[in-house]
Amino acid sequence: MRRVNPGGRGFWCGVLMSLAVPSMPAFAKHDVASPEMAGVTILIIRHAEKPASGPDLSPAGSARAAAYARYFNPFSAGPGAPFVPDMLIASTDTTKSDRPELTLKPLSAAIGLPIDTHFANHDVKDLAETLRSTAHAKHILIVWHHGHISKLIRALGGDPAKVLPEGEWPETVYDWVVELSFDSDGGLLDERQIKENLPR
Numbered sequence: 001m002r003r004v005n006p007g008g009r010g011f012w013c014g015v016l017m018s019l020a021v022p023s024m025p026a027f028a029k030h031d032v033a034s035p036e037m038a039g040v041t042i043l044i045i046r047h048a049e050k051p052a053s054g055p056d057l058s059p060a061g062s063a064r065a066a067a068y069a070r071y072f073n074p075f076s077a078g079p080g081a082p083f084v085p086d087m088l089i090a091s092t093d094t095t096k097s098d099r100p101e102l103t104l105k106p107l108s109a110a111i112g113l114p115i116d117t118h119f120a121n122h123d124v125k126d127l128a129e130t131l132r133s134t135a136h137a138k139h140i141l142i143v144w145h146h147g148h149i150s151k152l153i154r155a156l157g158g159d160p161a162k163v164l165p166e167g168e169w170p171e172t173v174y175d176w177v178v179e180l181s182f183d184s185d186g187g188l189l190d191e192r193q194i195k196e197n198l199p200r
Helices: 009-020 059-071 099-111 124-133 146-155
Strands: 041-046 087-090 139-144 176-182 188-195
Touching (some): 059 099, 087 099, 099 139, 124 146, 146 176
Parallel strands (some): 041 139, 087 139
Antiparallel strands (some): 041 176, 176 188
């Protein structure tokens, strides 16, 4: 009977290969398809313009927020049927900024839909997990602070580098929409950046 030499070259090559190549679950994305995300479209925008100081919106920001009441009612940008958002989410107000909620208030009033402000700016993973694990609407509009939008996209299973320059939302930009579309199984189907065309 042939004996296997534990110190032989073939044995150690096998050991090294098993260490060097992780098993498939190690590569699995954190955003495993969820039934709750089936057919969902998520729109992510930055809050409207800020003033030189203070927690509120600047005059330009207030004008943008007012325009959103028409721009997202209904929303239409390229392929796909127009839709009115049926879930509104804004990061929690702080003493430094209530701009995300203020950005949505005119739209909220126009379509009679409340704004969910349960999640703080840094709670993007909790928000994403809640959307993956609980029943909710299909057309979701989220307003966030620009510094955490890339993290929010990633938490929802997207790749910020595909929709944002160098994977980050620029400090001076206010007029983009990031759209994440999910397939019938709840997996990410597509992601794109849309340049706003606000009504005058």
